[in-house]
Amino acid sequence: xxxxxxEQAIADAGGAVPLLRNSKIGMYVYPVxxxxxxxxxxxxxxxxxxxxxxxxxxxxxxxIVEGPQAEEFLAFHGxxxxxxxxxxxxxxxxxxxxxGHVIGDHIIFREREDKFILVGRAPTSNWLMFCxxxxxxxxxxxHDPRSPSRPDGERVLRTHYRYQIxxxxxxxxxxxxHGGPLPEIKFFHVDWINIGSKRVQxxxxxxxxxxxxxxxxxxxxxxxxxxxxxxxxxxxxxxLVQCGSRAYSTNTLESGWIPSPLPGxxxxxxxxxxxxQWLSSEHYEAAGSIGGSFVSDNIEDYYVNPFELGxxxxxxxxxxxxxxxxxxxxxxxxxxxxxxTFEWNPEDVLKVIATAxxxxxxxxxxxxxxxxxxxxxxxxxxxxxxxxxxxxxNGYSFNERRMLSLGVVDADIQEEEVLTLVxxxxxxxxxxxxxxxxxxxxxxxxxxxxxxxxxxxxYADSWRNKKAG
Amino acid sequence: xxxxxxEQAIADAGGAVPLLRNSKIGMYVYPVxxxxxxxxxxxxxxxxxxxxxxxxxxxxxxxIVEGPQAEEFLAFHGxxxxxxxxxxxxxxxxxxxxxGHVIGDHIIFREREDKFILVGRAPTSNWLMFCxxxxxxxxxxxHDPRSPSRPDGERVLRTHYRYQIxxxxxxxxxxxxHGGPLPEIKFFHVDWINIGSKRVQxxxxxxxxxxxxxxxxxxxxxxxxxxxxxxxxxxxxxxLVQCGSRAYSTNTLESGWIPSPLPGxxxxxxxxxxxxQWLSSEHYEAAGSIGGSFVSDNIEDYYVNPFELGxxxxxxxxxxxxxxxxxxxxxxxxxxxxxxTFEWNPEDVLKVIATAxxxxxxxxxxxxxxxxxxxxxxxxxxxxxxxxxxxxxNGYSFNERRMLSLGVVDADIQEEEVLTLVxxxxxxxxxxxxxxxxxxxxxxxxxxxxxxxxxxxxYADSWRNKKAG
Numbered sequence: 001x002x003x004x005x006x007e008q009a010i011a012d013a014g015g016a017v018p019l020l021r022n023s024k025i026g027m028y029v030y031p032v033x034x035x036x037x038x039x040x041x042x043x044x045x046x047x048x049x050x051x052x053x054x055x056x057x058x059x060x061x062x063x064i065v066e067g068p069q070a071e072e073f074l075a076f077h078g079x080x081x082x083x084x085x086x087x088x089x090x091x092x093x094x095x096x097x098x099x100g101h102v103i104g105d106h107i108i109f110r111e112r113e114d115k116f117i118l119v120g121r122a123p124t125s126n127w128l129m130f131c132x133x134x135x136x137x138x139x140x141x142x143h144d145p146r147s148p149s150r151p152d153g154e155r156v157l158r159t160h161y162r163y164q165i166x167x168x169x170x171x172x173x174x175x176x177x178h179g180g181p182l183p184e185i186k187f188f189h190v191d192w193i194n195i196g197s198k199r200v201q202x203x204x205x206x207x208x209x210x211x212x213x214x215x216x217x218x219x220x221x222x223x224x225x226x227x228x229x230x231x232x233x234x235x236x237x238x239x240l241v242q243c244g245s246r247a248y249s250t251n252t253l254e255s256g257w258i259p260s261p262l263p264g265x266x267x268x269x270x271x272x273x274x275x276x277q278w279l280s281s282e283h284y285e286a287a288g289s290i291g292g293s294f295v296s297d298n299i300e301d302y303y304v305n306p307f308e309l310g311x312x313x314x315x316x317x318x319x320x321x322x323x324x325x326x327x328x329x330x331x332x333x334x335x336x337x338x339x340x341t342f343e344w345n346p347e348d349v350l351k352v353i354a355t356a357x358x359x360x361x362x363x364x365x366x367x368x369x370x371x372x373x374x375x376x377x378x379x380x381x382x383x384x385x386x387x388x389x390x391x392x393x394n395g396y397s398f399n400e401r402r403m404l405s406l407g408v409v410d411a412d413i414q415e416e417e418v419l420t421l422v423x424x425x426x427x428x429x430x431x432x433x434x435x436x437x438x439x440x441x442x443x444x445x446x447x448x449x450x451x452x453x454x455x456x457x458x459y460a461d462s463w464r465n466k467k468a469g
Numbered sequence: 470x471x472x473x474x475x476e477q478a479i480a481d482a483g484g485a486v487p488l489l490r491n492s493k494i495g496m497y498v499y500p501v502x503x504x505x506x507x508x509x510x511x512x513x514x515x516x517x518x519x520x521x522x523x524x525x526x527x528x529x530x531x532x533i534v535e536g537p538q539a540e541e542f543l544a545f546h547g548x549x550x551x552x553x554x555x556x557x558x559x560x561x562x563x564x565x566x567x568x569g570h571v572i573g574d575h576i577i578f579r580e581r582e583d584k585f586i587l588v589g590r591a592p593t594s595n596w597l598m599f600c601x602x603x604x605x606x607x608x609x610x611x612h613d614p615r616s617p618s619r620p621d622g623e624r625v626l627r628t629h630y631r632y633q634i635x636x637x638x639x640x641x642x643x644x645x646x647h648g649g650p651l652p653e654i655k656f657f658h659v660d661w662i663n664i665g666s667k668r669v670q671x672x673x674x675x676x677x678x679x680x681x682x683x684x685x686x687x688x689x690x691x692x693x694x695x696x697x698x699x700x701x702x703x704x705x706x707x708x709l710v711q712c713g714s715r716a717y718s719t720n721t722l723e724s725g726w727i728p729s730p731l732p733g734x735x736x737x738x739x740x741x742x743x744x745x746q747w748l749s750s751e752h753y754e755a756a757g758s759i760g761g762s763f764v765s766d767n768i769e770d771y772y773v774n775p776f777e778l779g780x781x782x783x784x785x786x787x788x789x790x791x792x793x794x795x796x797x798x799x800x801x802x803x804x805x806x807x808x809x810t811f812e813w814n815p816e817d818v819l820k821v822i823a824t825a826x827x828x829x830x831x832x833x834x835x836x837x838x839x840x841x842x843x844x845x846x847x848x849x850x851x852x853x854x855x856x857x858x859x860x861x862x863n864g865y866s867f868n869e870r871r872m873l874s875l876g877v878v879d880a881d882i883q884e885e886e887v888l889t890l891v892x893x894x895x896x897x898x899x900x901x902x903x904x905x906x907x908x909x910x911x912x913x914x915x916x917x918x919x920x921x922x923x924x925x926x927x928y929a930d931s932w933r934n935k936k937a938g
Contacts, residue, residue, distance in 0.1 A: 027505050034619035035504060036496050038901035039842070041834055045904070058622070147622070150503035153527070156622035346826035353822060357815035357870050365510055368837070373508070398904070401826050432507035435514070435867070 006266075006279040006286040016266035016299040020376070022430030023289035028260075028375045029149035030245035032058040032156050037242035040250075040369050041398040046241030047251060048399045051167035053229060053242045054251075056214070057158055057222065058147035061125040063106070063118040064159075065132075067139040070114045077131050077323050078108075079306055081316030085110055090188050090203050093118060094311050095127055097272060100327030101264025101303040102311075103127050109190060109203070119162070122146070122284035123263035130278045131323075134271055161222035163229065164205060166212035169238045174213060177232040185213070196228035250369045250395040253404045256341065256450035258392050262290065262376040264303040284375065289431055291374025293422035293439060294390050302378055302390075307336040308408045310449070337408035341451040342381070342391055342421060342444035344403035352423060352440050363440035364424035366403070370395040373433040380422040381409060381444065388413055391421055391444070404451055405444070417446045475735075475748040475755040485735035485768040489845070491899030492758035497729075497844045498618035499714035501527040501625050506711035509719075509838050510867040515710035516720060517868045520636035522698060522711045523720075525683070526627055526691065527616035530594040532575070532587040533628075534601075536608040539583050546600050546792050547577075548775055550785030554579055559657050559672050562587060563780050564596055566741060569796030570733025570772040571780075572596050578659060578672070588631070591615070591753035592732035599747045600792075603740055630691035632698065633674060635681035638707045643682060646701040654682070665697035719838045719864040722873045725810065725919035727861050731759065731845040733772040753844065758900055760843025762891035762908060763859050771847055771859075776805040777877045779918075806877035810920040811850070811860050811890060811913035813872035821892060821909050832909040833893035835872070839864040842902040849891040850878060850913065857882055860890055860913070873920055874913070886915045 013019035033055045037043065046052040065074060075082040078093045085091060093108040104127070106120030118124065125143055132139050144159040165173060174182050178194045185191045185204040193202045193213075198221060203214040217225065233240035243251075252259055263285060265272055279285050290302060306312055306328065315328060355362040365371070372394055381389035389409030396403050405421070413419070424439040471477075482488035502524045506512065515521040534543060544551040547562045554560060562577040573596070575589030587593065594612055601608050613628040634642060643651050647663045654660045654673040662671045662682075667690060672683040686694065702709030712720075721728055732754060734741055748754050759771060775781055775797065784797060824831040834840070841863055850858035858878030865872050874890070882888070893908040 026507060029503075032622045034498075034621065036902075037619070038495060039834075039904055041904035042901070150506070151622070152503065153501045153616070153620070153625035155624035346823070349826070350819060350823055354815070354819055356865075356867075357818070359870065362870075365508075365837075368834075396825075398825075401828065401831075432511070433505075435508055435510035 004281045005277050006281065006283065007273070007276040009281040009286045010266065010276070015297070017290070017295070017297060019286070020288060020290040021295065023287060023374075024430065024432050025287050025289055025375070026149075027373055027433045028289075030059045030249050031147045031149045032151060033245045033248070035246045036244040040244065040247040043241055043243045043247035044250060044369070044398040046239070046243070047167045049168070050239045050241065051165060051169040051173060051233065053240055054164040054166065054248060055242070056162040056164055057160070057219070058156065059245075060119050060162075061122050061146050062144040062159055063125045063128060064115070064142040064144075065118065065128065065139055066115045068114060069138040070116055073132065073135075073137040073139045074108070074116060075316070075319060075322065077128060079311065079316065079322065079324065079328065080314045081318065083316070083318070087112070088190050090190055092188075092311075092314065093124070094306055094314060095124055096306060096324035096328065097264045097268060098270065098323055098327060099264065099268050099272075100305050100324045100331050102261050102306060102309060103263045103265060104261065105311075107203075109201075121259065123265075126279060126283055126285065127263070127265070127275070130275050134274065158219045160216045161219050161225060162214065162216040163225065164212060164214040165229065165240070166205070168211075169240075170212050172236040172238050173229065173233045173240060176236040177229060195225055198225065200225070246369060249372070250397060252393065253341075253395050253397055253406065254399065254451060256339070256406060258309060258339065258406045260372075260376050260393055261304045261309065262299075262302040262378075264300070266299040288375035289433070290376050290378060291425070291429070291431060291434065292377045292379040292391070293425060294378040294380045294387070295426055302376065304408060305331050305336060307331060307334070308339060310339045335411055337389060337410055339449050340389075340407065340409050340413070340415070341447040341449045342405045342407060342419075343447050343451070344405065344421065345443035345445070346402070348440075348442040349403050352442065355440070361436060361438050364434060364437040368396050369398070374431065379405070379407075381407065382420040382422065383413070383417070388419065400451065406449060409446065413446055415446050415448055419444050419446060473750045474746045475750065475752065476742070476745040478750040478755045479735065479745070484766070486759070486764070486766065488755070489757060489759040490764065492756060492843075493899065493901050494756050494758055494844070495618075496842055496902045497758075499528045499718050500616045500618045501620060502714045502717070504715045505713040509713065509716040512710055512712045512716035513719060513838070513867040515708070515712070516636045518637070519708045519710065520634060520638040520642060520702065522709055523633040523635065523717060524711070525631040525633055526629070526688070527625065528714075529588045529631075530591050530615050531613040531628055532594045532597060533584070533611040534587065534597065534608055535584045537583060538607040539585055542601065542604075542606040542608045543577070543585055544785070544788060544791065546597060548780065548785065548791065548793065548797065549783045550787065552785070552787070556581070557659050559659055561657075561780075561783065562593070563775055563783060564593055565775060565793035565797065566733045566737060567739065567792055567796060568733065568737050568741075569774050569793045569800050570769075571730050571775060571778060572732045572734060573730065576672075578670075590728065592734075595748060595752055595754065596732070596734070596744070599744050603743065627688045629685045630688050630694060631683065631685040632694065633681060633683040634698065634709070635674070637680075638709075639681050641705040641707050642698065642702045642709060645705040646698060664694055667694065669694070715838060718841070719866060721862065722810075722864050722866055722875065723868065723920060725808070725875060727778060727808070727875045729841075729845050729862055730773045730778065731768075731771040731847075733769070735768040757844035758902070759845050759847060760894070760898070760900060760903065761846045761848040761860070762894060763847040763849045763856070764895055771845065773877060774800050774805060776800060776803070777808060779808045804880055806858060806879055808918050809858075809876065809878050809882070809884070810916040810918045811874045811876060811888075812916045812920070813874065813890065814912035814914070815871070817909075817911040818872050821911065824909070830905060830907050833903060833906040837865050838867070843900065848874070848876075850876065851889040851891065852882070852886070857888065869920065875918060878915065882915055884915050884917055888913050888915060
C-alpha cells in the first residue's frame with residue numbers, strides 16, 4: 001500500500017525543491033471573501049485615507065490550545081517570552097525548528113489562563129499538533145483549518161468570524177458601535193467592546209501607523225456583526241470601504257510583514273524526520289508550492305531565521321528552554337540577512353508588461369495587485385550578478401503607485417542601493433499557476449521596512465543616480 | 470409609502486442615464502466559479518490549443534416556459550423564426566421592444582413541444598415574465614435567477630448544472646465520455662449523450678471554429694458529471710483545462726458575441742411604460758450600471774437594434790406578427806451601425822498602464838483580463854474628433870496578445886481604419902467599481918468580427934501607415 005507522507009513525497013519527487021517547484025495546487029487563494037466590493041484601488045486607498053473593513057474569517061487556520069499544560073506547551077514551542085502574557089494581551093507567536101529556522105507565525109490570544117487561540121497559516125498549526133503528540137503534552141487541541149480555496153457554491157462555516165477595521169477614520173466607527181468612548185486599548189492588547197447588543201473581544205492592531213481593531217466571535221454572529229458595523233459607519237458619517245480578497249493580501253506590503261516564509265522542516269533528523277512522516281502528502285508542507293526565480297538544489301537555502309525577519313526582539317532568552325534556543329544562540333551573532341522592502345523600477349515593470357503584447361514567449365505576467373502565484377515565493381536579488389537576497393512577497397500598492405516586495409538581503413546591503421530582481425522562473429516549472437514565460441530583470445531599490453512614502457520621496461533621485469548593481 | 474419601481478427610480482435620479490451611471494452595484498461579477506483554476510493566460514490558451522471546461526452553472530438566469538401557449542408566446546416576443554424549431558434544435562433568441570430595440574438575448578432549448586428552457590442575462594427573463602402577465606398568456610413560467618455575486622460562504626443551488634467543453638481536443642473527450650463515437654450533432658442542434666451512467670442533453674456549440682458541446686442536467690448531478698468529465702479527459706490523454714471566471718468572460722472577444730447591450734426599455738409608452746412600473750428598483754434594469762466614456766442625455770443613444778448586432782438573419786419576417794415587427798421593418802433599410810472588433814493599440818494601452826506608476830490622478834486602470842466594470846459598457850469611438858461608434862465589451866486575449874473590444878460603428882467605417890477610443894469617464898461617476906481617474910485616448914484598429922488572427926497579421930502594417938482618425 002502506498003505511503004502518503006511528506007518524507008515519501010520528497011523521495012518520490014527527487015527532493016523537496018522539485019516537489020514544491022512542481023506543485024499542482026494552483027494559485028495561493030484568499031478564499032470565500034468576494035474579490036472586490038468596490039474596486040481594489042479604492043479598497044487599498046481606504047486604509048490610508050478613510051477606513052477599511054477586512055473580513056479575515058476565512059484565509060487563516062485557527063488552533064485552540066487548552067489544558068493544564070497549554071501555557072507551558074506553547075512557551076516551549078515558540079521563541080517568544082511568555083512571562084508578560086496576561087489575559088488582555090496578544091502576541092505574534094513564532095515557532096522555529098530545533099535548527100533555528102522559522103516554521104511560521106500566528107497571532108496568539110489568551111482567552112483564559114489555560115486557553116489560547118492561535119490564528120495564522122497552516123505550518124504553525126500543523127507543527128503544534130504534531131508537537132503535542134510527540135512530546136506527550138497534557139493539552140487539548142482543536143483545529144479549524146482555513147476555508148476551502150474553491151468552495152464552488154458549497155457552504156463554508158468557521159468557528160469564529162474575524163473582522164478588522166483600520167484607517168484614520170476607524171475610531172469614529174468604534175465609538176459609534178460601542179455607544180460611547182472606547183476603553184483605552186494599548187497596541188496588541190485585548191479588551192471587550194460593544195457591537196450593538198453583543199460584547200466582543202477586540203485586539204488593538206495597526207497598519208502603517210493608523211489605528212485599528214480586530215474583533216472576533218462565534219461565526220453564527222457574523223452577519224449581525226457585519227450589519228452593525230456597516231450601520232455604525234453610516235451613522236458616524238465615515239466611508240467604510242469593504243476590502244475584497246484582491247486588495248487584502250497587499251496590505252502587508254505597506255506594513256512590512258512577510259506572510260509566507262518556507263517552513264524549515266524539510267531537512268533535519270530527530271523530531272523533524274518524524275514530523276515529515278507525520279505530515280501527509282495533502283498537507284500544506286507537501287502540497288504547497290515554491291515559486292520564483294531562485295532555484296537551489298538545497299531546500300535549506302529557502303529557509304529564514306527570526307533574526308532575518310526582525311523577530312529577534314521577541315526571543316525569550318530567559319526561558320529555561322524552548323525548541324531552537326541553542327541554535328538561535330549560535331545564530332545570534334550572524335551573519336544574518338535583514339528584512340527590507342524592494343521598490344520595483346516602474347520602467348522595468350512596464351517592459352515586462354509590454355511583452356504581453358508581443359508575439360512569442362512573454363515575460364511572466366505581473367498580475368495586479370498581487371502576482372504572488374505560489375505559497376512561498378523566492379525571487380533572486382542580484383548585485384553585480386551575484387545573489388545577495390531574495391524577494392519573498394510582492395504586489396502593487398495604489399497608495400504608493402509602486403510595485404513593492406518584501407524580502408531579505410545580506411547585511412552589508414544598504415538602503416537606497418539599486419539591485420536586480422530576476423523575474424520569472426529559469427525553466428519550465430510544473431506549477432499550473434503560471435504560464436510558460438521567459439525571465440526578465442527588474443531593477444529594485446532597497447527601501448526600509450515598513451516602506452514609507454517619505455523615504456521614497458527623499459530618495460527620488462536614486463533611479464537616476466544609480467545603475468543596478 | 471415609497472414606491473419602488475424603475476419608473477420612480479428614474480424620476481428620483483433625474484433620468485435613466487444618471488440612474489445607471491451612478492449605480493452602486495459594483496463590478497459586474499461572474500459568480501461562484503473560482504477565479505482561476507490554473508491561471509487565466511493558460512485557461513485562455515486552452516480553448517485555442519487543447520480543450521477547456523467552462524462551468525456555466527452560475528452566471529446566467531434560467532427561465533422555463535411551459536404550457537399550451539408556450540411556443541406561441543415565445544414566437545410573439547422574439548424576432549426569431551420559429552417554423553423550423555424542432556425538438557433537437559436550439560436558437561439564439563432575441564426579443565426587442567415595440568420600438569425595435571434589443572432587450573437582450575437568451576439561448577433557448579425546446580425540451581418538449583410545450584416546454585422551453587431559456588438561458589441568459591436578466592433583461593430577457595424579466596421582460597418575458599412581464600409579457601406573460603401583460604398579455605394574459607396561457608403559460609407557466611419558472612425563473613431561476615443567476616447566483617448571487619458575493620455569496621460570502623453561503624450555499625448556492627441552481628436548477629441545472631451547465632458545462633461547456635470546447636477546443637480542438639474536445640472530441641477525444643466526448644468519445645471517451647460517451648463510450649464510443651458520438652451521434653453526429655449539427656451546429657446548434659441538441660442530442661442525448663452518455664456521461665458515465667447518466668444520459669444528458671448536449672448542444673453542439675463552437676467558439677472560434679473549434680468544436681464543442683454544452684451539456685446540462687439536474688444540479689444535484691453536478692459533481693458526478695464534473696468528475697466523470699475530468700476522468701474521461703485523463704483517460705483520453707487530453708489536457709482539459711478548467712476555466713475560471715476571470716478568463717471565462719473574455720472568450721466572447723474572440724468569438725464576437727456582445728453579452729451586454731443596454732435593454733431598450735427606459736423610454737417608450739404603452740407596454741414599455743407599464744414594464745417600467747412592473748420592474749422594481751432592485752431589478753437589473755434599475756440597479757445595473759452604465760460605464761464608459763460615452764455620456765449622453767438621451768438614454769436611447771445607448772440602445773442597439775438587431776441589424777447592428779448582426780442578428781437580422783434571425784428575423785422571422787413570415788410570422789404574422791411579433792413585438793417590434795413594424796419597427797424592424799422600418800429600420801431594415803437603415804441607416805444602421807455594424808458590429809466590429811476594435812484592436813487596441815498596445816503602445817497606447819501601455820501608456821495608460823504607466824499612469825499607475827505616476828503621482829496624481831491616473832488614467833482608468835485597465836484590469837486584466839477584463840476591465841469591464843459595469844453591466845453595460847459604452848466607450849466613445851471617435852474619428853476626426855466626431856463620434857462614429859461605441860465600444861461595448863472589452864478585454865485582453867492572451868491568444869491574440871491584444872486588448873480587444875466589441876462594439877458598433879457607423880456603416881461607412883471601413884475595416885483597417887484606425888479610430889480613437891476614449892478610455893475612462895468624463896467626470897466623477899458615482900459608481901463604486903472604478904477609482905477616480907482622468908480620461909485617455911487609445912487608438913483602435915477596426916477589425917472584423919469574429920476577430921481573426923490572420924486578419925491582424927495581414928494588416929500588421931496598418932499601425933505604422935495610419936494615424937488615428
